[in-house]
Amino acid sequence: MAAPHEVPGRAITIRRGQFWIPGERVATPGGTVQRAPMFVQWEAPPDGAHPLPLVLVHGGGGQGTDWTGTPDGRPGWATRFVEAGFAVYVVDRCGHGRSPYHPEVVGPMGAQFPYEAATALFLPDEVRDEQTQWTYQREIGSADLDQLVSPMGPLPADLAESQRLDADRLGRLLDVIGEAVLVTHSAGGPLGWLTADARPDEVAAIAAIEPMGPAYAEFPGLGALTWGLTSAEITCEPPAQRPEDVAGRRIPALADLPVAVVTGGASAFAGFAPQVVEFLAAAGARAQHLHLPDHGITGNGHALIFEANSDDTVKPVIDWIRAVEEDRP
Template sequence: MSTGTGRTAPREGAAAPHRSPDVPVVASRRGHFWVPGDTVAVSTGTAQRGPMFVQWEAPEQLRHEVPLVLVHGGGGQGTDWLGALDGGPGWAQQFVAAGFAVYVVDRPGHGRSPYHPEVIGEMGAPFSYEAAVGLFAPPERAGEQSAWAWGREPGDDGLDQLVAAFGPLPADLGWSQELDADRLARLLDRIGPAVLVTHSAGGPVGWLAADRRPELVEAIVAVEPMGPAFVEFPGMGALEWGLTAAPVTYDPPLGSPQAVRAADPADRRIPGLAGTEVLVVTGGSSAFADFADDVVTFLRDAGAPAERLHLPDKGVHGNGHGMLLEAGADRACAPVVRWLAERDGRTI
């Protein structure tokens, strides 16, 4: 039904999200704080560069000792974890309902973490509808991507909801990842050991945080992480250091992107990932699934006991790159919750 504005009205008979009987009621504690940015001189005086907003929630009865830190993808924001496009609960709520405390971050320059070019650097291009469709709902996969319940043109409510949340990335991908990793490391300094749960372009931040704070990263769940190694993204940058655009520590030392690329895979050991359990999660209808095995192989060469969780292997079908936002986001999350619960040897 048209609203007369070119927008699609909500489906007739659809319940308002707060009236849905399918949304679990969870008693919880919640709050927020900031990881402050650096102080820098600017034209108007002194400013902060790249503060990071952190929203946290913990169930009334914690069932798992180690919290989860949820890191969104490129151009997105922490709200990616807070709700699906249909207004239903997101993965953050699923984790809390399962007994985990969660910390949801807005990476510097994204969402509630302010962006100003004078302190962070030049902005990349605006996030377009065409980019959103190509990444999250490619027409060539429409027949198999059953979890995408919306259209693919501006004016469709679901696609509008998706694009509304996206902003520009910093133009310098490597610098952006450096900034993210520093703030995430300082968050871990404050809250202690945690499991990182990353999505898409948030994936490199997980590898970099483990490089900087290996003793504080218990495990990493990488949902459709950027890859494969050394790939170049037109208009964005390249993963010059393997799975990151920012420098990461190798042993034996590899001091340049060229040295990393030329090295034998057996010499691409990353001490920060040694022994760190990594789960790479992919959807059955996503192009990211096509190179996920290459990412797992790179991580294993780096020293991480990495494994892959492909949702169709768990009976969950039709998911694309935005599985945390699609219809039935709870079904896509359930195998991840099970993996996290099973690996947590310190259940309270």
Template sequence: MITHTAPHASISTPQVTSHRGRFWIAGDVVESDFGPAQRGPLYVEWEVKDPATTRPALVLIHGGGGQGTDWLSTVDGRPGWAHHFVESGYPVYVVDRAGHGRSPYHPAVVGPMGPAFVYPAAQGLFVPQEKADVQTGWAWGREPGDPQFDQLVAGFGPLPDDLGYSQELDADRIAQLLDQIGPAILVTHSAGGPVGWVVADRRPELVRAIVSVEPMGPAFVEFPGIGKLDWGLTAAPVTYDPPLNSPEEVEKAAPESRRMPGVAGKDILILTGGASAFADFADEVVDFLNHGGAQATHAHLPDHGIFGNGHAVMQEQNSDQTIRPVLEWLEGR
């Protein structure tokens, strides 16, 4: 008799009784050289312990090049943040952004792909060698062939070449998701952060609050090979009041004049790790949002007694701890 053993069979994964399912936000039907095709469908999977819960839904939006699986489990096979949110009673919707993961990409209908996501890019973003001494949350190897690092990189693919178009596409599909499920709290990561700001601009009445983990920034930054946040914290246009009608007007405007109706009055949490370069500009992101009218705060994990985390705080060995400030913040809403 041959026994097949899963790579993580030795990991003790708790049994969960829940209701779950999956569906698609269909893409636009467009003409292609091959006939009518869908452009940019959005894959969604959902889970809830108690369908009668009164807790708000959470929509989990992954980062650039990643996919919804980033929230489902860790690189060493433990349950991910999505599991902990479900266990805490929240209805959870995990999406694959358009052109990522299980949301199909074809250049003929979505547009040109950006560069491949290569190991050096993953090393610089998630496990920089200069942070090795302080990034104790990443307890594994940092080179191609190291099992946990390979698990991290395996799920990453290219972004659409046009960053602004990619954010517009994501925001449109997630706005349609909110139209179906009703008001929700967005939980974003990294390059998914700007998508959250654009969704709030498109559906302000349906975004109850935002948790943004290590969001892309600061305002107006350009990421080589990816694109620039032309409109402040986004590459896609968002609404300002009084109106600012071009990226140039936004960048030249006084900070206090950049009011953003989409986030005005909304509770927003920015979460950063102690060994991440994204923490260096997080306060600038908070200031930009608060000038826009938001009620944004910064939770830096070391201030909560949680040390050694890089950019992928939901993947590292202490992920059961890194989620705690988020759960506490949600409880306080």
């Protein structure tokens, strides 16, 4: 078997770098430490880029590598966005990947992400025949499934606090790079809504890939979307006295914001996506359901960002972002 660098592939010239969004300084018996910094890796075309950069926010127990590669070693969506002319900023959410986690500072960890949960989420047996784009091995002990599960770690046990931390760091990232389009996946979905709430003038649009939902859903062992589509509090008008009052109220940060809720044809998330769109539209967003089969792309599950046809699944998203840019005054 050839080494990865010996496998033929498309050459791409890029500019790249990395930096940190620091966390708060916390005094401990051992000295002053930092709480929950966020690692940021960026890439851009060699000569200029589209006006709006993209911020790629991974889901659940994953990390930024969800966007940079696939289980079979192909380039991920991040590379395809750069090839399309966009600058991309890929984050490791607080406590994930290269963003360090210490429970005495960040808070208790949740459970480690098991193989069984990964298979139930990304390649459930009940849609095996429809999920034709999962061409990788499926069995626990297989090399492909090892590649899928290896980067997955625990989430903070307090889902609301985890979302608050991430939204704060993402907001401060936007303070550095300026107005941007957020591209979120799965449990990263709530961070799109919360980051817009934190920096309404710096979020130009949100492409939510298979976002968590529907509103007020509970996820055993993980937490609940207490405030509609988020676990952390989000601002609405008139102000909500209780989390359950958010539904149907205007969320000022989402007013007239372009949002695409993107789903695969073999994903359970497609079933409740219309409810997510309805909730966002009631909040004031210009929300639409971008269902891949409607664009001639079939056979995809929850992992559509790194399934076998990931080079195809990204194309409608690129087209949608370009249309958002063209529609701007």
